[in-house]
Amino acid sequence: MKTSSKVTLQPITINITDEMIKEYGALHQDINPIHFDNEAAKKAGFPSKIAHGMLTMALAQKVLTLTDRQEWFLSSYQARFTAPVFSGEMIRFEPYIVNEDKDSIEIIIEGINRDSNKVLDGIITIMKRKTT
DSSP: OOBOSOEEOOOEEEEOOHHHHHHHHHHHTOOOGGGTOHHHHHHTTOSSOBOOHHHHHHHHGGGGGGSSOTTEEEEEEEEEEOSOOBTTOEEEEEEEEEEEOSSEEEEEEEEEETTSOEEEEEEEEEEEOOOO
């Protein structure tokens, strides 16, 4: 049975720390100074240093760990960054099931900062593992 009503899942809130940004930058060799230096970020037009977009995207998918669907796997993930995420911000990731059938589930994820601004729009598809 395929459903298309919006079902709210457990949201999570994550504090974006300098340490997360530093570790992500080192791991992915992204040393753009807008992520590490407030002055460089200001020169680029931001009020302070910003988190890597892909770090925000990676943190958003943590909502999947709150589901009871251990036999499912991530099949696709698309995201659009709608606003910068700054070091020290609290981001609430709100997931909603928008389509579900016996083999796949589509989940919308919205990242919202403390000022109620959307910073991320994403859609994840998870698929049920085939058993033999």
